[in-house]
Amino acid sequence: MASGVDMKLLRATKFPPEFNQKVDMQKVNLQVMKKWIASRISEILGSEDDVVTELCFNLVEGSRYPDIKSMQIQLTGFLDKDTAPFCKELWKLFLSAQGSPQGVPKELLEAKKAELIQEKVGLTSIAQA
Template sequence: MATPVDAKLLKRTKFPPEFNQKVDMTKVNIEVMKKWIAKRISEILGNEDDVVIELCFNLLEGTRFPDIKSLQIQLTGFLDKDTSKFCKELWSLCLSGQSNPQGVPKELLEAKKLELIQEKVMENRSIQLAVMI
């Protein structure tokens, strides 16, 4: 429920064009998104703030088709100048996730693949060093 102040902000704020696309949260793997949200908000704030993280979860999960514009307005008081960038990243990931059969954004899948490759490389280096010693 938007307050009169929120309604004014919604009218005055310029939003990216992708915010006009709907996301069906039943097609998005919410657990994967929650991990990304918690990590990203913690990076922005410099610490883990459970209140802001839970607020974002609730705004996203509150309905099948969340309103990213309203979510951005409501998070602005917490994330300040980083809010629009965060919301744009979040929405892009949600859009990507809903088009993937597993509901996982391809960007996060690629990042996980890279992380696993790097772990394997480090593991191989450790084995090589152990053999040399």
């Protein structure tokens, strides 16, 4: 439950329009998203932080329809100025994932494809050397 301070912050903060769309977590492949969340938080903080990562997992898994606005308020103390961009990126991925048949955001599928192509190109050039 949000505290009075959180409620004031929720009302005072301007959120992106994407945050008004609901995400049904039953349509999202949570394992794939957890990997992304953990790596992105480590990237932002400069090291792995199990506490922040687990907090984010709990906020995402806590409800079938998580509240990204409340999540952003709760993560601000940990991610500071990077909280809003992180939450916006996360929400866009969730919205993409719930529209995908596998529950995986197409952005992550495209990134993985590009990574595999790069790997193959690298292996081919090594083999030719």
